[in-house]
Structures are given as C-alpha cells and as structure tokens.
Amino acid sequence: MAAAPLRLPAEGGAAVTPGHGDAGRARRRGRSAQAWGNVVFGVVLLPLLLWVAFLFAVVGVALHCALIALPRLLLRHFRAVRGAFGAGAPDATGEGPAREPYLRRGGGQALREVWRGLREAYAGELRAAFRWDPGPPPPPGAPWEWAERIATRCLGGLLCVLRGSSVGAAVLVSALLALPALLCQLLLRAVLLAGFRLWWTACRAVDRLGRRLTGAAPVCPHPSCGRAVEAPVRLCPGCGARHRRLVPDRYGGLRRTCRCGVRLPAGTVFGAWRLEARCPHCDRPVPPGGSPTAVVLVAGAAGSGRSTVVRGGFAHLAGVVGALGGRVAGALPGTAVAELSGLRGGRRTLVLLDPPGPVFEEQSGLDVLDGLRRARGLVLVLDALTLPSVRRARVGGAPSSAPGSVPAAERVLRAVDALPRRHRPRRIAVVVTRTAALRDTPAGPGPGPGPGDGDESVRRWLEEAGAGNLVRVLERAGGGLRFLADRSEARSGPALGELLLWTAGVRAAPRRLPAPRRARRPGGPRVRRAGSAARARGALLLSHLAGLAVVPVALTLLFTGSLPPTAAFGLPGAVDRWLRPLPDFTREVDLAAFRGDGSWPVLTASYSAPGSSPDGPRAGKGGHWSTEGGPNAVMPDGTDDGAVENWLLKRDWLEIDFGIPVPVSRIELDLNPGIAALATVETLTAAGAWVDGGRQQSSNEDLLTGRDRGFAVNVTTSAVRIVPTVLPGGDGARVANLRIWSPSTTLVRPRLAGTDLLLTNTAHRDVPVEVLPPALPPGWRAEPRVAPPRRLAAGATATSAWHLTAGPGAQPGPVGYSFRVTEQGRTATATCFALLHPTPTGVRAEPLTCDPA
Numbered sequence: 001m002a003a004a005p006l007r008l009p010a011e012g013g014a015a016v017t018p019g020h021g022d023a024g025r026a027r028r029r030g031r032s033a034q035a036w037g038n039v040v041f042g043v044v045l046l047p048l049l050l051w052v053a054f055l056f057a058v059v060g061v062a063l064h065c066a067l068i069a070l071p072r073l074l075l076r077h078f079r080a081v082r083g084a085f086g087a088g089a090p091d092a093t094g095e096g097p098a099r100e101p102y103l104r105r106g107g108g109q110a111l112r113e114v115w116r117g118l119r120e121a122y123a124g125e126l127r128a129a130f131r132w133d134p135g136p137p138p139p140p141g142a143p144w145e146w147a148e149r150i151a152t153r154c155l156g157g158l159l160c161v162l163r164g165s166s167v168g169a170a171v172l173v174s175a176l177l178a179l180p181a182l183l184c185q186l187l188l189r190a191v192l193l194a195g196f197r198l199w200w201t202a203c204r205a206v207d208r209l210g211r212r213l214t215g216a217a218p219v220c221p222h223p224s225c226g227r228a229v230e231a232p233v234r235l236c237p238g239c240g241a242r243h244r245r246l247v248p249d250r251y252g253g254l255r256r257t258c259r260c261g262v263r264l265p266a267g268t269v270f271g272a273w274r275l276e277a278r279c280p281h282c283d284r285p286v287p288p289g290g291s292p293t294a295v296v297l298v299a300g301a302a303g304s305g306r307s308t309v310v311r312g313g314f315a316h317l318a319g320v321v322g323a324l325g326g327r328v329a330g331a332l333p334g335t336a337v338a339e340l341s342g343l344r345g346g347r348r349t350l351v352l353l354d355p356p357g358p359v360f361e362e363q364s365g366l367d368v369l370d371g372l373r374r375a376r377g378l379v380l381v382l383d384a385l386t387l388p389s390v391r392r393a394r395v396g397g398a399p400s401s402a403p404g405s406v407p408a409a410e411r412v413l414r415a416v417d418a419l420p421r422r423h424r425p426r427r428i429a430v431v432v433t434r435t436a437a438l439r440d441t442p443a444g445p446g447p448g449p450g451p452g453d454g455d456e457s458v459r460r461w462l463e464e465a466g467a468g469n470l471v472r473v474l475e476r477a478g479g480g481l482r483f484l485a486d487r488s489e490a491r492s493g494p495a496l497g498e499l500l501l502w503t504a505g506v507r508a509a510p511r512r513l514p515a516p517r518r519a520r521r522p523g524g525p526r527v528r529r530a531g532s533a534a535r536a537r538g539a540l541l542l543s544h545l546a547g548l549a550v551v552p553v554a555l556t557l558l559f560t561g562s563l564p565p566t567a568a569f570g571l572p573g574a575v576d577r578w579l580r581p582l583p584d585f586t587r588e589v590d591l592a593a594f595r596g597d598g599s600w601p602v603l604t605a606s607y608s609a610p611g612s613s614p615d616g617p618r619a620g621k622g623g624h625w626s627t628e629g630g631p632n633a634v635m636p637d638g639t640d641d642g643a644v645e646n647w648l649l650k651r652d653w654l655e656i657d658f659g660i661p662v663p664v665s666r667i668e669l670d671l672n673p674g675i676a677a678l679a680t681v682e683t684l685t686a687a688g689a690w691v692d693g694g695r696q697q698s699s700n701e702d703l704l705t706g707r708d709r710g711f712a713v714n715v716t717t718s719a720v721r722i723v724p725t726v727l728p729g730g731d732g733a734r735v736a737n738l739r740i741w742s743p744s745t746t747l748v749r750p751r752l753a754g755t756d757l758l759l760t761n762t763a764h765r766d767v768p769v770e771v772l773p774p775a776l777p778p779g780w781r782a783e784p785r786v787a788p789p790r791r792l793a794a795g796a797t798a799t800s801a802w803h804l805t806a807g808p809g810a811q812p813g814p815v816g817y818s819f820r821v822t823e824q825g826r827t828a829t830a831t832c833f834a835l836l837h838p839t840p841t842g843v844r845a846e847p848l849t850c851d852p853a
Contacts, residue, residue, distance in 0.1 A: 757798055
C-alpha cells in the first residue's frame with residue numbers, strides 16, 4: 001500500500017502539500033501555451049500553408065499544361081494534319097471512269113479525317129487524365145489501415161483533379177487554335193469549289209455555244225438507229241474506258257482525268273472530237289463531231305429507190321468534191337458519212353441518213369424521227385411508176401412494188417410542217433427515180449433528155465403525172481427547192497452528188513487551202529501527273545497553318561492596339577479600355593517648377609532670411625526659403641497666452657500666386673527635421689479669404705527626417721500659402737524642394753500652336769472629350785473660332801481654336817486651357833498653362849506646362 005503524501009500544517013492551521021501549487025501553475029502554463037499554439041496554427045499558419053499549397057497547385061497545373069499537356073496535344077494535332085494532307089495521303093477517285101478533283105472529294109475526306117483525329121485525341125487525353133487508380137489496398141490488420149487508405153484516396157483524387165484541370169486547359173487552348181485552322185480550310189475549300197464551279201459552268205456554256213454555232217452535235221448515221229447524239233460516248237485512248245458525258249462538269253472544265261491517268265479534253269470544242277465516239281443508244285461508231293455536221297435525210301416509200309439514190313450520190317461525191325478542189329475522207333463502214341474539206345465554209349461532216357422504209361408508212365413513225373429534227377436538208381424520192389397518171393395508164397411489164405410515193409412524201413411534209421421553224425430542213429430536193437422505165441409506155445418518156453431536162457421540166461412533168469398538189473405544197477414550204485430525174489447511175493451520178501452537196505448546204509465554190517501544218521511529234525496519251533492534287537493538298541495545308549496562327553496573331557494585334565478601334569464590333573476599343581482604363585493615364589504636373597524666365601507663378605514671402613529667397617524652394621532652382629533670424633520665426637513661450645495669439649496672427653508665410661484659378665491636388669515640401677517645426681497650407685477662396693486648405697499626410701518618420709511632407713489639397717484656387725510653425729527652442733523654418741501638383745492625364749496630349757490648343761488622342765480607342773473655356777487673367781477675353789471637338793478618334797488630333805483679345809490696360813498673365821475626359825463613369829480633368837503677352841499685332845502665348853506644337 002502506497003504511503004500517503006506528507007501534509008504540513010500551514011499558517012492558520014491548514015495542511016499544505018509540498019510543491020502542489022508550483023505543479024498546478026506549470027500545468028496551467030503548459031495548457032495555455034498549447035492553446036495559444038493551436039490558435040496561432042489555426043489562425044496564421046494553417047491559412048498560410050493552404051495559400052502556399054494553392055499557389056503550388058496553380059503553378060504546377062500551369063507548368064504541366066504548358067510543358068507537357070499542350071505540346072502533346074499539338075504534336076497529335078500535327079500528326080493528324082500530316083496524315084491527312086501529307087505526301088502519303090490517299091487520293092480519292094470518286095465514282096465513274098473519271099477522277100474527281102481533289103478539292104471536291106479528297107479535300108472533304110481529309111478535313112473529316114483531321115476533325116476525327118482531333119476529337120479522338122481530345123477525348124483520349126481527357127479520359128487518361130481523369131482515370132484514377134487508387135492502387136492496391138493495405139493488408140488487413142495493418143496499423144493505421146484506415147488512415148493510409150483515406151490519405152491515399154484523397155491524395156490520388158487531388159492529383160487526378162489537378163491533372164484533369166491541366167489537360168482540360170490544354171484541350172481548350174488546342175481547340176481554340178484548331179478551330180480557326182479548320183474554319184480557314186473550310187472557307188478556302190468553299191471558295192475554291194465555288195470558283196471551280198463557276199469555271200466549269202463557263203466552260204460548259206462555251207462548249208454548248210460552240211456546238212450550237214458550228215452544229216457539231218451529230219446524229220447516229222446507222223439506218224437502224226438514226227437518233228440524235230447530244231453527247232457521244234468517248235473512249236479513253238489509254239484504257240478504253242467509256243466516258244458517257246465528256247463535257248465540262250464537276251470532273252473538270254478544260255480537262256478531266258481518266259482512272260488510268262490519261263488527261264482527256266472535257267468538251268467537243270476543247271478537243272474531245274479527237275477521241276473515238278460511239279452512239280449512246282446503239283453503241284456503234286458515230287462521227288466525232290469536231291466539225292459542223294450536215295444531216296441530209298433521204299425520205300421515200302419502201303421500194304422507191306432511196307438506197308439507189310444514196311449509193312449513187314455517195315459514190316460520185318468524191319469526184320464532185322475533187323473537181324471543186326476539195327477532199328473527202330473519214331467514211332464509217334456501213335454508213336453514208338463523209339468528211340469534206342477544202343470547200344468554202346471549212347471542214348464539214350456530211351451524213352446521209354436513210355431510215356428503214358416502214359418508218360414512212362405511218363405518220364406516228366415520222367413524228368418521233370430524230371433525224372428529221374436534225375436534218376439540214378431533205379431529199380424526197382418519188383418512184384415514177386407509182387405516180388397517179390402512170391398507174392392509171394396500167395404500165396405493163398414493170399409494175400411498181402411501192403404502194404405509192406406521193407402519200408409517203410405528203411406524210412413527210414406534214415411531219416416537217418409540225419416542226420418549229422428553226423428545226424425544219426432549209427433545202428428540199430425531189431428525185432424522181434425509174435424514169436428510164438417510162439420510155440416505151442403510154443405514159444410517155446417522162447422528163448426527156450435535152451435542154452428541157454432540168455428543174456422546170458421535172459416540175460411540169462410531176463404536175464402532169466398527178467403530183468401537182470405535192471409540188472404546190474413543196475413550193476409553199478419555203479426555202480430552197482430543186483428537182484432531178486434519175487435515169488441511169490452513169491448519167492445521174494455526178495448530178496446526184498452535186499444535188500446532195502446543195503441540199504446539205506455545202507458551198508461548192510472552191511477556196512484556197514491553207515498550208516499544211518507540221519505534224520506533231522508522235523507520242524502516247526498524256527498521262528496525269530500528281531501536281532494538281534499535290535498543289536491542292538499544299539494549299540489546304542498552308543491554310544491550316546495560317547489558321548493556327550490566327551488566334552496568336554489576333555491576340556497580338558488586339559493587345560498591341562494595331563487594329564482599328566471600331567473593328568469587330570468595337571472589340572479592340574473595349575479591350576484597350578479594359579487594359580488601360582482612364583485612371584492608368586492619370587499624372588500630375590508640378591506648377592511650382594522653374595520654367596522659362598521664372599515669372600510664373602509669383603512667389604512672395606513675409607520675411608526671407610539672408611541667403612534665401614522665396615523662389616529658392618522651386619524645383620530647378622536648387623535653393624531654399626528660411627525664416628531664421630526673423631522677428632516672428634519662433635513661437636514664444638506658452639506661459640503668455642496673449643503673446644502666442646499675437647504671434648499666430650503675425651506668423652511668417654510663403655505665398656505662391658498663380659494669377660488664375662488652378663486645380664491643386666497636393667503639395668510636397670522639405671521642412672526642418674524633427675517635430676519642432678511644423679507647417680500648414682492655406683488656400684485663397686474666390687471671396688479673397690485664406691482658409692485651411694490642406695491635410696498633412698506625412699508619417700512620423702517623415703516628420704523626424706523633414707523630407708517629403710505632403711498635404712492633400714484637392715481644391716481649385718488662385719493662390720497657396722505655406723505657413724511654418726516653429727516651436728520654442730528652434731531657430732526658424734527652412735523650406736526646400738517645394739512641389740505643387742496639379743492633376744492631368746496622358747490619355748489626351750495637349751500642345752500649343754500659337755494661341756490654339758491641339759489635342760491628340762494617345763490611346764487605341766475613341767475618347768469623348770469636353771473642352772472647357774480657358775481661364776484668363778483680368779482684362780482678357782476669349783471667343784471660340786471653331787466648334788470645339790467632342791470626340792477624338794484613336795491617334796487623331798483636333799484643334800480647339802480661341803480668339804484671345806487683351807482689354808485696355810491688360811497685363812501679361814497666365815492662361816489655363818482645360819479639357820475633361822469621361823469614360824465608364826470616371827472623369828479626368830487636365831489643364832495646361834501658358835503665359836500671354838499682348839503685342840501690337842495680336843497676342844503671343846508662351847508655353848509653360850503645355851508642350852509646343
């Protein structure tokens with residue numbers, strides 16, 4: 001059992017345990033110190049540590065964003081752009097046998113690929129940044145298991161948030177840079193595609209106009225087809241691919257490129273006639289269409305001798321053309337097509353179209369005959385044995401196999417009359433066949449030989465043979481009309497050839513052939529080079545790089561003030577107003593500084609000690625003003641209240657007279673060191689009374705050193721007094737480095753040109769300005785010569801012109817030009833001063849605080 005502590009009787013009979021009071025006091029002191037330590041830690045150290053941690057987190061996030069996250073995103077950006085527009089980028093070919101231009105298909109696919117790559121890069125970086133792995137949990141039963149788990153999760157979550165913030169900021173910056181780049185590419189592609197569309201539309205119009213003027217649209221010359229061919233199928237000379245519409249379109253204006261790489265002319269006018277052409281309906285060769293095509297339709301009933309007329313006329317065509325000095329070439333097998341050259345009018349393609357006989361048996365077949373709409377000339381073949389008078393004579397031994405040539409011809413004329421006038425044949429020839437069979441018949445010999453064997457004799461014979469109605473219909477049809485009687489192939493062949501040339505509208509007069517051109521060097525087809533696609537990719541790549549520089553350049557121009565303030569809905573002016581508000585342009589002007597001859601302002605004193613002067617304290621003078629040794633230099637002893645009051649009324653003072661009301665913000669001066677010498681500031685009111693006008697702003701250290709004693713004034717006055725107070729024991733006041741500050745602004749720079757005030761806006765925004773009337777000494781007057789400016793544009797200069805006149809007895813004096821600038825509810829007033837001198841010729845203004853122009 002433990003022994004009880006020894007208890008000693010204290011005074012008064014109470015027992016006291018030795019050392020008990022000291023231990024209690026020590027415990028209380030310890031608890032108090034611990035409590036104060038907790039208070040200091042919670043109030044001072046903890047916020048400081050949190051603030052330092054926050055700063056470290058912000059700096060760390062900024063460094064991680066600038067040095068790691070943003071460069072990684074930009075690298076992935078450039079890789080995506082290089083993969084889409086680089087040298088190894090695939091070239092989209094499009095549909096059909098022709099390659100589509102890169103800008104139309106390949107450029108769009110490349111832009112989509114860049115956008116997809118950037119989107120995947122941003123999403124991947126954000127997913128990786130916010131992915132948090134808390135790590136393996138501590139083993140069960142470990143000491144402080146819960147604390148370690150909580151600390152790990154909190155620290156991991158904090159790092160995840162910081163990393164996500166850094167990557168999120170990098171994604172925003174990268175997207176801000178990439179968006180203008182993509183917009184620049186889209187804009188360039190849209191402009192180029194619009195220009196390309198206008199280009200191939202103009203080329204198509206030229207091609208269509210050329211084909212219409214030259215009549216280069218051919219028809220299929222095969223008798224079983226005979227349909228119009230607006231755009232023949234062209235065969236590629238390199239691979240034989242079939243280009244159905246080789247015209248200027250979205251594949252090219254002047255040229256288009258086949259899949260095999262051969263460049264093909266895109267249009268008949270631009271050289272597509274050099275390629276092999278096929279009919280899109282029957283897939284048989286047709287004339288290439290490089291020259292005007294003259295289609296002559298040979299019409300007549302079945303068995304009327306149409307084939308004989310075509311064969312005989314076509315066989316003798318070369319002889320007729322050769323006799324006229326021309327050439328015939330380029331005939332297609334199985335067709336009546338000839339290329340005529342050397343005749344007046346240039347090269348022509350002559351197509352003799354001989355549709356099958358059943359076409360002329362029904363009116364419906366003629367109404368859908370494309371050859372009739374395209375025909376330049378019409379040849380009506382009449383069988384002499386089927387005419388009405390001959391049939392009535394019952395010619396024996398030579399019956400006609402045709403049911404009747406006249407009804408077939410009438411059906412053809414009705415179909416011609418139903419066509420628009422511009423689609424009707426311009427010339428019609430009537431050929432009467434089998435007239436040789438009429439020699440030994442009761443119907444007569446027909447249009448017999450001799451001088452009367454011509455158009456008139458054939459026409460008269462047709463009227464006598466019962467075809468007079470047909471002749472009259474032909475004469476009313478208008479245009480050229482000729483008649484010919486075909487007796488024998490040997491005799492009528494040359495006449496038929498000449499008749500076909502006349503019907504086709506070919507001028508038979510010979511012309512001088514041009515000198516033969518030098519043959520081109522033989523070579524294969526022109527193979528497409530990769531230059532156009534490479535140039536297009538280069539243009540899009542350059543536009544992307546230019547777009548990346550849009551945001552930095554725009555920000556640089558915006559923050560340097562290089563843009564007009566009204567551009568972009570006034571954004572540059574608003575940014576300049578935000579970066580440099582009106583208070584940033586505030587400055588002060590020392591009115592007491594020594595300028596010019598020092599006549600302004602006027603400094604006087606009630607007493608000046610030897611070796612000092614009232615002008616001594618002015619900046620630039622380097623002297624001082626002192627009251628040492630003066631009768632009122634030191635305050636008398638305070639035992640005599642009457643003497644102190646009398647001294648207060650007679651204190652020495654230093655007066656600064658401006659001559660006109662001027663704004664004064666504060667006054668600074670150097671006074672005797674120590675608190676034995678004090679000073680007060682008095683200002684002159686408009687009523688001529690001196691009042692206390694300044695509140696001292698000096699610290700105790702300034703009072704002890706005597707330097708930079710400041711007084712806040714903020715009044716408009718015409719004079720200021722400095723009244724020193726020297727307590728008993730001193731020698732007197734000593735004032736130096738006197739500065740009287742007046743508020744001004746550098747937003748608008750005032751300059752003096754004669755007596756006119758020039759105001760220059762030094763900001764990168766428009767500034768509203770209000771010009772105040774000048775402050776003049778007595779005897780002077782001012783009248784405005786022009787309306788004062790109300791707004792100054794960025795960098796602009798305006799003139800405030802005043803007509804100053806001196807009244808009788810006016811003396812030289814100061815003038816204050818004042819103006820006021822107001823922005824966002826804040827106002828800055830500035831005044832510049834000059835000294836006026838009346839002269840015999842007018843007024844001369846000497847700049848004081850104004851800069852000369």
